Amino acid sequence: MNPCFRTLVLGLVAISFLLLTACESTISSQRRGKVAEGAWVATLPSGYTTTTVSGIIYYVHGGNYFVRKGARFVAVGSPNSTLYEKERLSHPL
DSSP states (O other): OOHHHHHHHHHHHHHHHHHHHHHHHHHHHHHHSOOOTTOEESSOOTTOEEEEETTEEEEEETTEEEEEETTEEEEEOOHHHHHHHHHHHHSOO
């Protein structure tokens, strides 16, 4: 095998490995961490589920809740805590 070609192939393999490693660490941190309310994301992490509360579809992953806004998603608070808060305020002690 031509030494230049071999060096090129090894370089491309190394760059690919570094890029994939960086992507995986970003994805892993999104899976583990809490996303700040109001943060926008272009795509949802794989493995999300959906739940509908009061006609609004929430996308849920790792304790984070998102709603679709156009082509993107925005992180929001839990709809359950919102409902609890509404109920608590409507029935004062």
